[in-house]
Amino acid sequence: MSDEKYTVGVDFGTLSGRALVVRVRDGHELASAEHSYEHGVITESLPGSAVRLPSLWALQAPSDYVDVLRTAVPEAIATAGIDPADVIGIGTDFTACTMVPVRRDGTPLCELAEFADRPHAYAKLWRHHSPQPQADRINTVAAQRGESWLPRYGGLISSEWEFAKALEILDEDPQVYHAMDHFTEAADWIVWQLCGTYVRNACSAGYKGIRQDGRYPSREFLTEVRPGFGDFVTEKLDHPIGRLGERAGSLTAEAAQWTGLPPGIPVAVGNVDAHVTVAAADALESGQLVAIMGTSTCHVMNSNVLREVPGMCGVVDGGISDGSWGYEAGQSGVGDIFGWFVDNCVPESYHVEARRRGLSLHGHLTELAARQHAGQHGLVALDWHSGNRSVLVDHELSGVMIGQTLETTCVDMYRALLEATAFGTRMIVETFVDNGVPVHELVVAGGLLKNHLLMQIYADAVGLPLSVVPSTQAPALGAAIHAAAAAGVFSDVRVAAAQMGRRTRDAYTPIPENAKAYDRLYREYVAAYEWFGRGNDMMRRLRRIGSPETVGAAS
């Protein structure tokens, strides 16, 4: 043992979990280790079974999560070269909404022999999208009844969330539904495995579990959605709430054995990967909008005001940190649009040249695009290739490219797509501001940080100074910060984040002439946004024309 103390943050992603060892004194990251889930994302058939899964399904095996504790945590400690006895707490974060149906003792139903071949007994990953019909019913009934919580979610509940996923089980496999004692967030399930105590974290419960003002949707509402669903909250969902940064319990002897950490150390309340990043960025003040930019972008921000902002994903009391209103918004396609473009729209000569220069296509195109001045290409695009989450909440929208001429190059179009996503963020920022929720600073974390042109475009197009989170393991760092707060080293997460989190302020600031050009270009983006997003149903109709049903109906 030494005087130096450490916490461990474990970030559970879609394909793997990563453990990070962090020095409590200053947030220095000593070492990390990654463990890929043995079963990955289960989309075709159940493990060791011939049972085939329908389309849109995405399951996981909860035992894979425990394997991360067994392997990645000890490996990170070993690589860090520290004495495990100096670790004073552990925190976690998870994808959301990922749900595990369990028995009263926490055993996942899929681990019981009788349910091993039942798809609904497995963990349903956040992107298990088949319960759209269930989400539609929930939304219809909620709108008809004028449920007060609906506007807190921008007017729509997602098929990804707790109620849609549970209703799907009841609809399709009532036996599994009745056999499950708790329908738990994986974020809370993993904490349960660590400390033996089931605590629902305030973040998931709020954003994904429709918990508002201390209440869930009523029995009457649920019964109207489906007879037999009325007791879902009381029987399977409701459970004591843990505030973020609180201690959920103490590391059990078994979990201490898995991880190699001292038994009895504090285990922090669970958290969600995007939201926990705010602590890593030390950006918990009102108006600091944190954008976690990867294949998609999640925007999270604390505010001291409560407003109903159209098209946001949700606003939750203490959803990011205790004592603030936590807002969440999102762009459903960002990095995956750039990836699609590179895979589908770049001619051979650019591939050849990129290889010759030893660059990725992204790197090559970005370097060429950086030589242009703002607006030079004469294009404007809509970044809706994966639909639009905020602020239109319409997954049937699609992408648009406007302004092509015979001189337009793939570099022009690539840059136009980078800009389109920046305008998408600006639209979200302006929607917050226009609805009385101020935004002062744009803080970026995530994989897209490495594209410096993209970052400058965001600063120029949004018109805000842009801070960046230097950690490449920001969620795990955020979890480690929560662990330090839970351990009582700091009075709360805010103080812990100030000491252990960090961001580079003003890493990019708007260049005035670019900002002016982008002000003009953004007006065109908004005009196209309104016309395609609110002015008509063209994009929905385009999806129907030529679909088998339409062709059948026409002939």
Add this chain to the structure above:
Amino acid sequence: MSDEKYTVGVDFGTLSGRALVVRVRDGHELASAEHSYEHGVITESLPGSAVRLPSLWALQAPSDYVDVLRTAVPEAIATAGIDPADVIGIGTDFTACTMVPVRRDGTPLCELAEFADRPHAYAKLWRHHSPQPQADRINTVAAQRGESWLPRYGGLISSEWEFAKALEILDEDPQVYHAMDHFTEAADWIVWQLCGTYVRNACSAGYKGIRQDGRYPSREFLTEVRPGFGDFVTEKLDHPIGRLGERAGSLTAEAAQWTGLPPGIPVAVGNVDAHVTVAAADALESGQLVAIMGTSTCHVMNSNVLREVPGMCGVVDGGISDGSWGYEAGQSGVGDIFGWFVDNCVPESYHVEARRRGLSLHGHLTELAARQHAGQHGLVALDWHSGNRSVLVDHELSGVMIGQTLETTCVDMYRALLEATAFGTRMIVETFVDNGVPVHELVVAGGLLKNHLLMQIYADAVGLPLSVVPSTQAPALGAAIHAAAAAGVFSDVRVAAAQMGRRTRDAYTPIPENAKAYDRLYREYVAAYEWFGRGNDMMRRLRRIGSPETVGAAS
């Protein structure tokens, strides 16, 4: 000499001239020969001179045209293996509006030593686009004065046409302007070289020379456009008109020596490449719309009614054949849009696969696109990458692609562009019909005929039976038909075309289920067409944003 008689048609294109030997009895094509212009299109500097040309300039050397007579004609005759004495007439067609400033004897000014280094003394090719300011002045004054001829040209005179090109000379090199005795269409100049007689053909004079109801724009109008321009018509333009299919004169001894043809044989009045194709297609009846499809598409059609149709290029009495109203419309980008896409938007893997299969990229993409059913890709595009000629007459418009998702492939987008040009043709057809000019049949000629998928899409999307012109030298065949009429073998071009021209009727007919899907998709095309083309100025603004002036003005 034999009993079999022949005519020769010579088609003068942008880069070369092609001579075709045709049997009068049945229009059988015996042989053709091509001669590329030595000076091609002069865009950088004058031949043998350091004089640099401004941007948008496109000149030619008229001596190159005569070289076609000297080389391609004898070569075609030799290849055909006929006795030249059996050739009973020669006809020509030309790009338009291509203008040659000449002395009273027909000598081009550029062939005089004193003007050899003066750019304005050369032939100005149809796509010499620098006189846009002159066209703008002509259009402004015409609109202000309410000139009666303006609606005959869809409301706008082009920078390509006679008056704009002449005014540019007066504005920029008055000495050349005053030295020229005639400003001649190259179509008429080449006939002058063949028969020693200067005759203005009714087609060029009408479509490009603003000759309507036997009159040109008035002296008062021209003076208002520019002082000193008032006498342009009387001094340099007006000249006896030859009807199409008439004999302009007889082959001179000199021209007989160039061509190896018998002196004294009839030389037909000049013609324009698109318009002469109607004879090759034997499609001179009212309502047969002939589309000559290549990099761009020209639509020409005879009608027995005179209407002012918005956005057409022009309507001319006897402009296609004597006794009918000849309509012309156009799509400024067709094949060049497909070419742009293949050059700029197709990923490496498709290049590799096309090479493996020994196909061109166009061929490979077309084959893959043909496997889709109509509307399957969920896309709709606007085919304005080169602007829009008919019916919006706006070269500042640009292309749009709507409906992209992360599943969209380059095959989807390629097919969407094929369809977009078909919808562009449907829009032209519907505009004719809606304005009281019936269209009964769509007849296609030109290089794009070879794409069978494209042809089927046109039949399905336009909803008309589609005939095709089998000749690969349709303009030259049309010119040979005019030669036969001029030689008096037939009473007029109509009769000559019935005997010598041909088209395959109903080569493609609409497939009902495709037509229904395209009816739906066309409604989306129209909605986008209206919004981008008439609803707002977005595309013009996109061209300005980021232009050096705008950036300068902004900062």
